[in-house]
Amino acid sequence: MSANGKTNRRWLKTLSRKIDFGREKVYFLYCPVSNRVKIGKTRGVVSDRVNQIASTSSTGDKHILLFYMQDFVGGCEKTLHEKFIIQREHGEWFKQSGILEEFINNVLDEENGFFIELKDSLSEVIIVNKICKRKS
Numbered sequence: 001m002s003a004n005g006k007t008n009r010r011w012l013k014t015l016s017r018k019i020d021f022g023r024e025k026v027y028f029l030y031c032p033v034s035n036r037v038k039i040g041k042t043r044g045v046v047s048d049r050v051n052q053i054a055s056t057s058s059t060g061d062k063h064i065l066l067f068y069m070q071d072f073v074g075g076c077e078k079t080l081h082e083k084f085i086i087q088r089e090h091g092e093w094f095k096q097s098g099i100l101e102e103f104i105n106n107v108l109d110e111e112n113g114f115f116i117e118l119k120d121s122l123s124e125v126i127i128v129n130k131i132c133k134r135k136s
Helices: 006-018 046-055 073-083 098-107
Strands: 025-031 036-042 064-069 088-090 093-095 114-119 124-128
Touching: 025 046, 025 073, 036 046, 036 073
Parallel strands: none
Antiparallel strands: 025 036, 025 064, 036 093, 064 114, 088 093, 114 124
């Protein structure tokens, strides 16, 4: 592994292309400097989206990315935006709060979908099963 993390980024890009399947993904992108979380969706390769957002970041900080794939992405993203409306700061960015952190850590079920957590500027990848449930 190279000191500058290029090997990890290359490996992540390969992994994310393999799991893309052309499906939309809902993701949580954490910015530790501003203590905000972006709740968004993308059809593209998630690592490309992370790089795109990081390149426009005025703080140049590290991001932690959480994302999962499932079939009801549009509705799920909208539901999440509504659920955390009080924490909304700007657009799809929300103030990190105990409620949002609890949701990310506990409310997402380990049933279907795909969830990846990236830490330390894409240097560590942890894969677990998670999903956002459909609204009844």
